[in-house]
Each structure stands twice: as structure tokens, then as C-alpha cells.
Amino acid sequence: MSGLPTALITGGTSGIGLALAHRLAGTHDLFLTGRGERTGLPKDAGFIKADLSMPGEAADRIEAALRQADVGALSKLVLNAGTGTYAAVGAEDAAMIRRTLDVNLAASVLLAHRLAPFLEAGGGRLVLIGSVAYKGSGNMPAYAASKAGLAGLARSLRAEWSGRIGVQIIHPGPTRTPMHEKAGYVPGRLERLFFPADAMADEIARLMETDRPRATVMIGARLRRLLSGKAS
Template sequence: MTTLAAKRRRILVTGGTSGIGLELVRRWVKRHEIIATGRSFPEELSDLAAQNPGLTHSRTDQAKPRDAAGRIAAAITARGWEMLDHAVLNAGTGFVCDPADEDIARILETLTTNLTASMVLAHHLFPLLEKGGGTLTLIGSTAHRGAPAFASYAASKAGLNGFARSLREEWRGRVRVQILHPGPTRTTMHQKAGLDTGRAGAFFTPPAAMAAMIDHAIARRVAVRRLSFLRYWSGEGLLARGL
């Protein structure tokens, strides 16, 4: 399977303000037009936007899916985009907890942010992706098979995996749909979730390398791929060619 021909693409990246999402923005910002979304507008992204007029930011909170969809639609309209080449739904959250003790509000936040918001955004973005012959990329997690102390997070990613499989059949020939499952990555998510990774954290994949593997998988149009530290240590993060 050949990679996509190089051209300046219109790309939406949710959760593009930190971690893997921010690294994807860094990889693409010189070659493509990007809208990055997130709850905040950190200095790193602000600096990139100041240096690259093709990058804009939309402050959105996927825990409020309808509001997020409206804000993203407004950002796309403001850019004058009538189509999308790529939508990378990367934003996510999670909390470490024994399922028996997990707060209901946190369960709802996790499921809403990771699953419901992606479903709502997919619905809203479909016409733009279809018009552009584009690709919807859902960022799952290897945790979708189950993860200790991450039951709600794992459930949300398992649901996202099922949603991607269904969409791929529903939209076949109209919009490409793929789901990519990153393994443990060296971001601030674990700290925010309340997980002490200890010495194991040193073996997590660096976010820039994970972004490189995601970029490569998007360019190769793979339907499903697990992106583990084994791929990273095999050199794929360095050798990967993307959009």
C-alpha cells in the first residue's frame, strides 16, 4: 500500500494542546493547515501559532459534546474550510480508581469525553470529510482490552473501538475510518489520572515517537493498528514517513 501523495491538507486535531496531539501538530504545522482544539491554549501551542499562520486554536471541552461540536464548526467556518482531509479525534481523559469506589461524576466525564464526544463529532464532521474524500482517525488505546484501575477508561476505549468498526462499514467508499491504539506513552495523562508509573514510566514511548507512528499509520491508511513500545524500540518512530 502506497503512502498518500504530498499536498497541503486541512486537518482537525482534538486534544491538540498537549501530549500526543501537540506532537502531531508539531509534525504537521509546516506542511498543512491545522485547527487544534483543547481546554487550554498553552504557551507551546501559542508559539507555534504565532510562527505558523496555518495553525489556529479552538478552545473546546469534550466533556460538553454539543458545545464542543459547535465551537469546532465555528472554527472551521472561520477558516473558510468547506471540506476536511483529516479529522484526528485524540482528546481523552481518565482516572485511576477501583471501579467499586469510582465517583459517578468521573465515570460520566470519562465516557462523555472519550466516547460520546467522538460520536457526536463524527456525526457533525461527516459531510466535510465526505466532501474532501477524507479520513476520520479515532485514537483509542491498548487499554480497550481491559486495564487494572482504569475500568471506565478501558470501557470508553472499547466502545470507541466498536464504534470505529461500525463506522468503517457504514461509511465504506465515502469516508475512510481508522482506529489506532497507542500503548503507554510518556505524557502527563497518567499524572493527571492519579497514576504513579514508577520506574515503568521510563519505558513508555515518548510522545513525539508515538505521534510519528500515528502519522505513519494515517498516511498508510491502515484500518486498525496497535502502536506499542515494541514498534518504537524496533525503530518505527524514527523511520516512519507520514503525511
């Protein structure tokens, strides 16, 4: 380990998670989780292969990997991994609903509590990556419900951990990531209005340096980028 603060990002092998990992590289020792192989990750980032659709097994694997790497403290725990299906409420069967809730919510609850001692030791912060869909989103009922659950989890942990561990939830607006194809969602012309993953990672990294307990990345962020001369 380099002596830099340590950050762990779930779902760190693609999309927003991978882009955010590249933003934090150089200022943090990084550990990234994912189901696939280690490709395109920042140099020297640790990779933990874990399938969050099996929350208990994934939590065991992640905690064991940190201890094996002699990590005793975390500065940031970014619970970013997410999945979902673009389908009407009657089109999702029990297995599809269960997978979405396990990856997006159950795994986040387990990891937050399992890794709380690491965060407390590091004076760290839990960052939950939600979605603007948490207020409700047609044709993604289980996904919207899971993100609403994250908002409730953030409120609960903020009260439970007050004065010990920081808790922040950030709700990204529509972002171009591989999740859309996996979910079966074809945005068409609307995709032109979506944030690129690297632009969303810039906004999330900026918000993580503030004391805001909750934030949404939408129109205001796009205007700020345009005024600063950054493409989005």
C-alpha cells in the same frame, strides 16, 4: 488558508496531540482544540477552545469555528482528546465516569457525525486515537470501557461510510503524557518503558499514511525505532 489539506486534532494542546500537530505542520493547515490557552502550538495553527466534557456544546463550537474560517473540507479529523481516572471500579463516582465517557466517547461520536460532511468533501479520513487499554485495564475501568467503545465506533463507521470516508483507529501503547498525573497514576520505574510523546506521534503519523484500518503501537514499533537508530 494556504491551500494545503486541512487537519483538525482534538486534544491538540498537549501530549500526543500536540506532538502530532508539530508532525503535520507544514504539510497541513491545522486546527487544534483544547480546554486551555494557546501555548506552544505550531505557527499558524488555528486554535478552537472547546471542552469535550460538554460534547454537544463542543461540537457546536468546533463546527462553527470551521465554518467561520471558511473551511469546507477536511483531509484528516484526528479525535485524540482523552481523559481518565486511575482508580478501582468502586472508587469512581457517577460524575467521574460521566466525564470520562463524555470526553473519550460521546464527543467522538458527535464530532464524527457532525464533521462527516467536511471529511466527505475533502476525501478525508477519520482517525480515532484509542489505547491498548481497550482490551481491559485494571484500575481504569471507565477509561478502558470508553476506548473499547471507540473500537466499536470505528467498526460501525467503517461499514456506514464505506467508499465515502476512510476510518482508522490507532491504539497507542504506554506514552509519557500529562494525562498520567491528571489521572492520579504513578508508573514509577515502568515509565522508562513508555514511549515519549514525540516518538508516539512519529508512529501515528506513519500509520496515518497507510491503509491499515486498525493498528497498535507497541513492541514492534519500539524495535523498529531501535533498528533505525532513533531513541525511544
